Structure formats: structure tokens, C-alpha cells
Amino acid sequence: MMWTTAVLLLLLPHLLSSTDTGNGTNFNQSEIDSEDLSDAPGKGQKLLGGVKGRDTCSIPCDITVKLLRDEKHSVCGQLQQSLLAFGRSTRKLMRDVMEEQQRALDILSTQVTELMTKVQTLSSEVQRSNTEMYSVKPVQSHGRDCSDIKDSLVSVVPKIPSGIYIVHPENTDSSFEVFCEMDYMGGGWTVMQRRTDGLTDFKRPWVDYADGFGNLAGEHWLGLKKVFYIVNQKDTRFQLHVALVSNDEITSYASYDDFRLDSETQFFSIHLGRYAGSAGDAFRGYDQEQNQDTAPFSASDVDNDGCNPFCSIENRTVESCSTQHNQTGWWFNQCGLANLNGSPENAEQNQGQRTHILWDTWRQNGVPHTIKSVSIKIRRIATNN
Numbered sequence: 341m342m343w344t345t346a347v348l349l350l351l352l353p354h355l356l357s358s359t360d361t362g363n364g365t366n367f368n369q370s371e372i373d374s375e376d377l378s379d380a381p382g383k384g385q386k387l388l389g390g391v392k393g394r395d396t397c398s399i400p401c402d403i404t405v406k407l408l409r410d411e412k413h414s415v416c417g418q419l420q421q422s423l424l425a426f427g428r429s430t431r432k433l434m435r436d437v438m439e440e441q442q443r444a445l446d447i448l449s450t451q452v453t454e455l456m457t458k459v460q461t462l463s464s465e466v467q468r469s470n471t472e473m474y475s476v477k478p479v480q481s482h483g484r485d486c487s488d489i490k491d492s493l494v495s496v497v498p499k500i501p502s503g504i505y506i507v508h509p510e511n512t513d514s515s516f517e518v519f520c521e522m523d524y525m526g527g528g529w530t531v532m533q534r535r536t537d538g539l540t541d542f543k544r545p546w547v548d549y550a551d552g553f554g555n556l557a558g559e560h561w562l563g564l565k566k567v568f569y570i571v572n573q574k575d576t577r578f579q580l581h582v583a584l585v586s587n588d589e590i591t592s593y594a595s596y597d598d599f600r601l602d603s604e605t606q607f608f609s610i611h612l613g614r615y616a617g618s619a620g621d622a623f624r625g626y627d628q629e630q631n632q633d634t635a636p637f638s639a640s641d642v643d644n645d646g647c648n649p650f651c652s653i654e655n656r657t658v659e660s661c662s663t664q665h666n667q668t669g670w671w672f673n674q675c676g677l678a679n680l681n682g683s684p685e686n687a688e689q690n691q692g693q694r695t696h697i698l699w700d701t702w703r704q705n706g707v708p709h710t711i712k713s714v715s716i717k718i719r720r721i722a723t724n725n
């Protein structure tokens with residue numbers, strides 16, 4: 341603007357020399373003085389290089405002042421327009437930036453939601469496949485037990501799948517479902533108990549331990565009656581296998597080369613043959629007082645635990661081993677060093693109670709392993725018959 345003003349001032353004498361000769365413009369000093377030029381850079385006369393009065397002013401002062409005033413108004417107007425435009429563009433810029441950020445946030449939010457949905461879908465899929473891995477419909481293949489089914493299928497099926505099968509033990513009118521492990525150590529195993537996630541309640545009365553409970557594809561107790569039917573078939577012998585996994589993923593086992601149960605009238609007393617394995621013979625313990633071999637079964641409401649009226653265990657007076665062991669059922673004997681029906685989740689002993697899975701002979705540096713899962717399975721021993 342400054343250079344425009346300067347050019348105008350330089351050109352003014354030439355522009356005005358023609359017009360001043362006539363009588364077209366005729367401003368006087370009083371008119372000039374009445375103009376508000378307070379914002380102008382000095383009074384009009386002073387701007388014209390010290391021209392004083394009409395007579396000495398080479399450029400008519402009134403015209404100069406008018407031009408300057410117009411120039412000022414023009415400059416102010418332009419400045420105002422510029423400010424307005426600047427304000428508008430700033431607001432638009434801010435609006436654009438905010439809208440862009442909002443769009444980015446919306447996209448992120450959508451992506452997060454999609455990811456969450458995918459994670460949830462995957463999670464439920466994994467959960468479902470875990471629980472339903474084996475929960476296929478029972479194979480309609482009747483055998484007397486899983487060993488028998490394996491023997492009859494091995495020549496016609498290249499790979500016999502593990503899963504739920506229907507068995508019909510000899511000399512009974514009872515058919516029922518069992519889980520057969522056909523991969524583990526040669527296959528043919530009937531699963532008698534499985535404890536893996538602690539989701540199944542093992543605090544049960546006698547009737548449940550006699551009949552069985554849980555999900556055959558997951559945690560379950562097959563039931564003493566069914567096991568009795570299987571192991572008391574004619575001309576059969578069964579081995580019993582305990583498979584243990586510790587919290588730090590160490591595996592171990594205890595195997596007994598002979599296993600049978602007495603009938604319910606004798607409280608399903610357990611009979612075990614020779615021990616072999618890496619987990620120690622916790623069924624028998626270290627002395628006769630701890631020996632569970634030949635012990636009758638106890639449950640929360642049936643007390644055959646050998647503590648009559650009570651035992652002294654770890655300086656505690658115990659009347660019921662089932663109560664001491666989280667209301668579970670087992671072949672307790674004062675109470676002994678084994679109870680595989682404890683919970684995988686209660687690694688810590690609770691106020692002297694034994695709520696966890698117990699196989700006390702399996703130790704490392706003198707400390708028992710914390711057991712996170714266990715299964716008990718039985719299989720026929722080949723006989724000469």
C-alpha cells in the first residue's frame with residue numbers, strides 16, 4: 341500500500357495540472373480541516389512536503405486529502421476484507437482438520453470394533469472346539485470296553501479315532517457311553533476319570549460317584565458301577581494308568597498291572613497289582629497306615645475312611661477325609677497320599693485342607709508337584725485266553 345500511495349503522490353501533479361486550470365474543483369482549506377484525518381500519517385498539508393496554504397501548495401491540498409482519504413478507506417476496506425477472509429479460511433481449516441480427525445477416529449473405532457468382534461468370535465470358536473473336540477455322537481460300535489472295540493476295529497479301520505463309544509460289558513444288561521483313548525500308548529483305554537479345568541463339581545455324594553457325572557468329552561467320573569462292570573468281565577484282567585501333568589508342563593505316570601473293584605455292597609473296595617511309573621506309588625504311600633490298596637470308597641455322605649472316630653493328620657484332628665479333601669470321593673485310608681478328584685485350581689492348601697489334586701509321592705527336590713490335570717484310564721491286559 342505504501343508504494344501505491346507514493347506513486348499516486350508522484351503522479352498527482354501531472355494529473356491535476358490539467359484539471360486545476362478549469363474551475364471543476366474548488367476545495368478550500370476549511371473543508372480540508374473539517375475532514376477527519378487523524379489516522380492519516382500527518383495532516384494533509386504536512387504530507388505535501390511542508391506546503392502551507394492554498395497559495396504555496398503545488399498540488400491542490402484538498403484533492404490530495406481526498407485521495408488520501410479514499411486511499412485510507414480503500415486500505416481499511418481491503419484490510420477488513422483480508423481479515424474476514426483470513427478468519428473464514430482459518431475457521432474452514434480448523435473445521436477441515438477436526439473433520440479429518442473425526443473421520444480418522446471413526447475409522448479407528450470401526451477397526452477396533454471389528455477386531456473385538458473377530459477376537460470374540462475366535463475366542464468362542466476356540467472354546468467351542470475345545471469342549472466339542474470329542475463330543476461327537478457316540479460311535480455306534482458296541483464292544484465290551486474300549487480295548488475290545490479297538491481289537492475288533494483294528495483290522496478294518498486304519499486309524500481308530502479317540503472319542504465317545506457305546507460299550508456293553510459282558511454279563512450285564514447295561515449299555516453305556518464311555519470315552520475311549522485310541523491314541524495314547526497303543527490305544528484301547530477306557531477313561532475312568534478326567535480332571536483338566538476344574539469346571540466340573542467333584543463335591544458329590546455317594547450316588548453320584550456310584551453312577552458317574554460330568555462330561556465324557558471333558559471332566560468326568562465314569563462311575564464306580566460302570567467300572568465294576570468293565571473290570572469284572574470273565575477272563576479279563578485290567579491295568580490301571582494314572583497320567584499326571586504339572587503346572588510347569590511336566591508329565592508323569594503311575595501304572596498298576598492289575599486293577600479291580602469289589603461290588604457296591606463292599607463299597608467298591610479297590611485292588612491294585614504291581615506299581616510301575618515315574619510318579620511314585622501314592623496309592624500305597626510310604627507305610628501301611630497310608631495304604632489305600634484294598635480300601636473301600638468314601639464320599640461326602642459315606643464314611644469308610646479309616647478315621648473312626650478320627651485321625652490325627654499333620655497335627656490336625658480329622659473325622660472325615662472327604663471333608664478334609666473338599667467333599668470329594670476317594671478310596672481314603674487315614675486319609676492317604678492320593679486323591680485325584682481334588683481341584684486343579686486349588687494349588688494352595690486352604691487352612692490345612694487338601695482341596696487340590698493330590699499325588700504326594702510325585703515330588704521335585706522334596707516338594708510335591710502342583711498338578712493341573714490328571715486322567716485315570718484302564719485297559720485290558722492280554723491274556724492267554
Ligand SMILES: [Ca+2]
Nearest residue numbers: 643647659660
Ligand atoms: Ca471317618
